[in-house]
Amino acid sequence: MARVTTEETAVVQAGVSRRSFLKGTAAVAGLTLAACVAPGPQAASDMAAPAEEPVNIQIWWRLRPTIEGAIQVFEETHPHITVSLGDLGEAVYGTPKYVTAVAAGKGPDVSYQNRHTFRQFASRNLYRPIEDLLERDNLDKGNFMAGPIADLTWQGTLYGLPHTAGTRYFFWNRTHFEEAGLDPDVGPETWDDIMEMAPQLNKMEGDRIVRYGFLPHFPPGLSDQLLIYAMENGGFSQSEDGRTNLINTAPWVEALEWCDNIIDEFGGGHAAASSFMEGFAGQPVDPFAQGQVSMCSYGNWMIGRYAKFPDLDYDGTGLMPVSAANEGAQVNWSCGWTFVIDPNTELVEQGWEFMKWVISEDYVRAAGTVGLELEKEEWARQQLPGEPIFAPTPPVYQPAMQFMLDEYYSVLPERQKIMMERYLDSETFSVGCGQIAGLAAAELWIGFKNAWESALTKKQTPQEALDASHADVQKALDAAWENLESA
């Protein structure tokens, strides 16, 4: 710390009288107060830069090196816009950072949002409607995957541009299948197939299971698995009008009973299976990648990631195994990320320009170039054999998807290429998570978790657990509709 000498002190004393010091203090206090008062929309408008100067927009995204690289490209190709990137924070089961920022009038101009809770927030005016912009620029909704567009539409109005998509995906380990005398090219198509295959794929050491044929609570730590099993059994989360929650109906109860049963019957019971699975919670490598689970229900984004495990010979499909009652049905759900505009921003045009760019093939090219380089580095770092297998996240906008197919998916190894085709097919029959969750989305995702954990830990029967979650969700749903109608 710098020391003030006696001489300096004297100068300070001589130069600054008590009165002027107090005046200064008062001025600082005044400035502090002024700084605490948020400028209104008019003030923000006054502060906007002149048209010829680059305009800075704030974007909240999930920050990664690929994103930062792509933004550089955007700024180079759009010299009239500069971007301040911020991290979105927690965003899967609610977006507290975005919600509070918008409520305070300090939201980012453009933000990434998950579709899990989209309708709940769209109905509360957290996003700017974009129908006018879409129409003005002749952007055809038909050029997007239908599911995500439906997710983002609330009462006939579109509130965001879908960016990426993903479905559940069923993987199996081909080597384990061969060892067990099963056909490695054919995965299970029904629950009965799983029940038949799981014990054959289990591997024991004494009375301890060291390799699980199938565990329904996969991947470790994810809490919404119940949804896919209920859908496989013909379950719907809510009535068509979105006013009645249905998660305690027979298909849901049977699905939870089936999961509970398979853990008890082929998973060594809850304690053993949980103990095993807990070991992988928070780890970058899941038990399927490590060859300790033979079949799992996960997501399409793992097609590329599993390729980093040279000893893992895997296959998979987006056509989920179904119960006997639902045999022949094509079942899956889809979710993903979306860009929205803050309802209070003055920089709508700049934000919209960015959004049009980010859904396009230009973004896919920019992010793909950076991503491929990073993948090559990762491949070299891990000393993985062969060429990098690069399968970037699928875009929702069809021209961008076509570019992705031509540029990246077409050069994938044959098996991954087929798996990616199966994924794309599954998007055509998947139900969007926004439609599944409705207006009490946050309560619904919590309800899944509670029911799942309560039943599998034997705290409650599946029926009791689902009744309890249903009551919570229905209460929130009733309140949401009531607020909406009284607004």
Next chain:
Amino acid sequence: MTTAQPKPRLTNAAREALTCYLFLLPWGIGFLAFVIGPVVASFVLGFMDYEIVTPARWVGLANYIELFTDDARFGMSMGNTLYYVLVFVPFHVIIATLLALLLNQKARGIAVYRTLFYVPSIVPIVAGAILWVWILQPEWGLINSTLRIVGIEGPLWLASLTWSKPALILMALWGSGAAMIIVLAGLQGVPQHLYEAAEIDGANRWQRFQHVTIPMLSPTLFFILVLSVIASFQVFTTAYVMTGGGPAESTLFYMLYLYRRAFVLLDMGYAASMAWILFVAVLALTLIQFKLASRWVYYEVEQS
């Protein structure tokens, strides 16, 4: 010829007072804006239906009535929190005291030992939580692996309905170093002549501890007790990071539930009413502790 000095507009005392207030002003503005303001706002919000993004609506006592009559999670989260408080606080005080007694010895390298025991309390809580997730891992975590060596199959810890709360308490006790330092300071403030007098009177080691150390340390222990109770009622971060309130809401503590209502379910009015209930409960408990303190806390100054 003498000229009359102009009478100062302010006396020295008034000027000093004014100076004092001006110096206090920045803090005062901050206190009003960021402490008193939110406190008053939260009190008012407790009587409103406020979803953050839509205008608040006056609902009177509806939030409080719902909390006490129609919200099973309110009672459950309070129960989970009381369990945590009742188990954690006694262990916390006892462990801090025992460690302080141990580290109050004159031994070589004692400063190193003190540092070692203190360090966990300054580890960032999220980093500590992630470390403990690994330590508590049922299959190959440090605790269960050690137990297995002596033939005991450890519990599922964070995945168990029964053991999830004890697991979080265990982790919290790991950070007892801060309280230990305070007790250590208290121990070193006990006058040596009291021990000497007790020794002359024939008191053995235990009697000296019971009749000299404990009474002289009682204000310090009371301080730690009050702070621990208040802090325990607000337990949040470890459960948020390590369990998210699970499994099956067995670690859904009051503050975690409050956070969920406010920032996940956007029910800010309801969360504000929860905050006030907690405030009243903690205030009442603290006042009771102060009332009971006269029975066991010894203040030398007061006595003399």
